[in-house]
Amino acid sequence: xxxxxxxxxxxxxxxxxxxxxxxxxxxxxxxxxxxxxxxxxxxxxxxxxxxxxxxxxxxxxxxxxxxxxxxxxxxxxxxxxxxxxxxxxxxxxxxxxxxxxxxxxxxxxxxxxxxxxxxxxxxxxxxxxxxxxxxxxxxxxxxxxxxx
Amino acid sequence: xxxxxxxxxxxxxxxxxxxxxxxxxxxxxxxxxxxxxxxxxxxxxxxxxxxxxxxxxxxxxxxxxxxxxxxxxxxxxxxxxxxxxxxxxxxxxxxxxxxxxxxxxxxxxxxxxxxxxxxxxxxxxxxxxxxxxxxxxxxxxxxxxxxxxxxxxxxxxxxxxxxxxxxxxxxxxxxxxxxxxxxxxxxxxxxxxxxxxxxxxxxxxxxxxxxxxxxxxxxxxxxxxxxxxxxxxxxxxxxxxxxxxxxxxxxxxxxxxxxxxxxxxxxxxxxxxxxxxxxxxxxxxxxxxxxxxxxxxxxxxxxxxxxxxxxxxxxxxxxxxxxxxxxxxxxxxxxxxxxxxxxxxxxxxxxxxxxxxxxxxxxxxxxxxxxxxxxxxxxxxxxxxxxxxxxxxxxxxxxxxxxxxxxxxxxxxxxxxxxxxxxxxxxxxxxxxxxxxxxxxxxxxxxxxxxxxxxxxxxxxxxxxxxxxxxxxxxxxxxxxxxxxxxxxxxxxxxxxxx
Numbered sequence: 001x002x003x004x005x006x007x008x009x010x011x012x013x014x015x016x017x018x019x020x021x022x023x024x025x026x027x028x029x030x031x032x033x034x035x036x037x038x039x040x041x042x043x044x045x046x047x048x049x050x051x052x053x054x055x056x057x058x059x060x061x062x063x064x065x066x067x068x069x070x071x072x073x074x075x076x077x078x079x080x081x082x083x084x085x086x087x088x089x090x091x092x093x094x095x096x097x098x099x100x101x102x103x104x105x106x107x108x109x110x111x112x113x114x115x116x117x118x119x120x121x122x123x124x125x126x127x128x129x130x131x132x133x134x135x136x137x138x139x140x141x142x143x144x145x146x147x148x
Numbered sequence: 149x150x151x152x153x154x155x156x157x158x159x160x161x162x163x164x165x166x167x168x169x170x171x172x173x174x175x176x177x178x179x180x181x182x183x184x185x186x187x188x189x190x191x192x193x194x195x196x197x198x199x200x201x202x203x204x205x206x207x208x209x210x211x212x213x214x215x216x217x218x219x220x221x222x223x224x225x226x227x228x229x230x231x232x233x234x235x236x237x238x239x240x241x242x243x244x245x246x247x248x249x250x251x252x253x254x255x256x257x258x259x260x261x262x263x264x265x266x267x268x269x270x271x272x273x274x275x276x277x278x279x280x281x282x283x284x285x286x287x288x289x290x291x292x293x294x295x296x297x298x299x300x301x302x303x304x305x306x307x308x309x310x311x312x313x314x315x316x317x318x319x320x321x322x323x324x325x326x327x328x329x330x331x332x333x334x335x336x337x338x339x340x341x342x343x344x345x346x347x348x349x350x351x352x353x354x355x356x357x358x359x360x361x362x363x364x365x366x367x368x369x370x371x372x373x374x375x376x377x378x379x380x381x382x383x384x385x386x387x388x389x390x391x392x393x394x395x396x397x398x399x400x401x402x403x404x405x406x407x408x409x410x411x412x413x414x415x416x417x418x419x420x421x422x423x424x425x426x427x428x429x430x431x432x433x434x435x436x437x438x439x440x441x442x443x444x445x446x447x448x449x450x451x452x453x454x455x456x457x458x459x460x461x462x463x464x465x466x467x468x469x470x471x472x473x474x475x476x477x478x479x480x481x482x483x484x485x486x487x488x489x490x491x492x493x494x495x496x497x498x499x500x501x502x503x504x505x506x507x508x509x510x511x512x513x514x515x516x517x518x519x520x521x522x523x524x525x526x527x528x529x530x531x532x533x534x535x536x537x538x539x540x541x542x543x544x545x546x547x548x549x550x551x552x553x554x555x556x557x558x559x560x561x562x563x564x565x566x567x568x569x570x571x572x573x574x575x576x577x578x579x580x581x582x583x584x585x586x587x588x589x590x591x592x593x594x595x596x597x598x599x600x601x602x603x604x605x606x607x608x609x610x611x612x613x614x615x616x617x618x619x620x621x622x623x624x625x626x627x628x629x630x631x632x633x634x635x636x637x638x639x640x641x642x643x644x645x646x647x
Contacts, residue, residue: 038338
């Protein structure tokens with residue numbers, strides 16, 4: 001039911017934003033303006049999300065629940081958490097250091113048991129990426145706040 | 149047309165264009181073979197890299213990945229009973245049985261020949277039909293375009309999976325997300341809530357990379373593939389009656405693929421099931437299907453290649469993507485500032501014809517790549533996911549960053565990765581979300597331009613016959629979709645849902 005609730009919240013935000021914008025002065029040439037279209041689409045989404053939520057409630061009552069899984073305990077949750085830490089680390093420590101640590105760590109999550117292999121592949125992947133993106137494609141990869 | 153195509157061939161055989169065509173076909177074959185990585189994910193993660201190429205080379209390569217994956221998908225289906233792509237699921241049914249009977253070589257050969265036939269027929273159809281359709285569409289105004297967009301979106305939502313309500317909701321959510329940022333007509337900020345990074349809106353590439361790249365890695369990492377085919381392939385080319393039967397089935401598959409490829413929502417993953425089902429119905433021995441019948445391999449393989457090639461016709465002529473991958477190609481065209489729709493052939497004929505010509509060349513390359521090197525492709529499945537997964541995640545992070553040199557895009561990709569994973573896990577269709585996100589702004593633009601022209605009267609949509617037809621068709625499709633889905637098998641529904 002999580003996705004249904006997220007959609008309902010999204011739709012509600014859209015309805016309020018659409019109403020707010022529909023009060024702005026409309027240009028003569030544009031009878032719809034930026035608000036009404038958003039309002040209309042949000043209303044449609046609200047109706048659909050509400051219908052989905054009601055259906056989910058009915059199914060729950062009937063004992064037909066969709067597959068439950070825990071993001072916090074599961075593999076995906078751990079990887080996403082690591083990705084978020086990685087993005088944060090890039091901003092503070094720069095691309096090179098953050099990537100080397102990330103690639104070593106994430107391989108463990110993906111089932112690599114040997115720390116030595118994790119380290120070798122981690123450093124190798126970081127080096128390859130640095131070569132491709134920074135040297136060849138000339139992307140100015142973040143240096144990090146602390147390093148700068 | 150003839151001169152345009154000839155010119156296209158002259159440009160397509162330049163060394164760089166040939167290289168990118170080969171690279172696209174090679175990557176496509178690899179991702180087609182690898183069950184853990186689909187063409188949508190590959191194109192999504194490669195989009196930022198191709199931004200450094202010129203538009204022609206970029207689209208040649210991305211298109212090569214798309215149709216190359218359709219070729220490659222059959223290899224693991226036949227040899228290991230592991231579909232590399234959702235579109236290759238029906239190929240497993242008879243292809244793997246042929247392998248067990250020591251006829252793997254024949255199955256691989258007919259799949260490659262059928263794919264080549266269908267791909268070339270698709271390129272030919274594209275060469276003739278796309279310019280004609282583009283000429284016809286030149287007369288379209290904003291109301292006709294609105295009608296067309298409405299029809300395409302409703303078709304895509306309806307065919308996205310067995311649950312219409314979820315499809316429509318995901319599509320509407322995509323439309324809403326596309327509205328974040330600056331309103332192009334009035335310059336007003338919408339849904340930005342005063343956050344400076346949101347003022348320029350959500351970039352399509354990190355969203356794609358997250359939904360298809362991160363989401364797919366997270367989802368498929370939970371499944372491990374360990375087996376690889378070690379047996380003999382048998383003789384490669386089918387002989388006598390087998391060859392004739394296989395080729396005729398390929399012709400039927402090609403026709404089905406070409407016809408369905410023009411319509412939004414009828415993706416290769418669904419069309420291959422339709423082709424398999426039709427083949428079974430027209431066969432004199434339907435009871436033998438599933439036991440190693442050559443037609444059961446030839447027809448779906450031809451259908452998915454023809455469908456994929458035919459999808460370029462509405463994309464190039466009207467700017468309408470029929471599949472999520474076509475939507476990514478559309479996004480790529482937009483990034484380069486190329487006009488999407490009928491003006492593409494008029495204003496950038498050299499680009500369009502070079503890409504079309506490259507498809508003929510790409511099909512030949514794929515035939516050469518797929519037949520003699522089949523053993524190598526089968527062994528690709530041995531690449532451990534503990535290396536492949538982290539590499540894909542790494543490319544997503546650095547690729548998302550490289551678009552605007554902004555960490556905000558990296559956060560966007562991660563968040564949408566989580567969204568993609570959760571949607572897949574709970575069986576929500578992802579295709580409508582991304583198609584709503586890409587087509588949403590165009591739908592709004594044509595809707596508002598139509599009302600501008602009519603002075604605010606919605607009757608404009610009923611006064612223009614083409615527009616009215618499209619809107620009515622869209623509504624009928626929505627109403628009928630439930631009935632249509634109730635007629636398809638559980639397996640087909642699952643294939644549709646997975647896209």
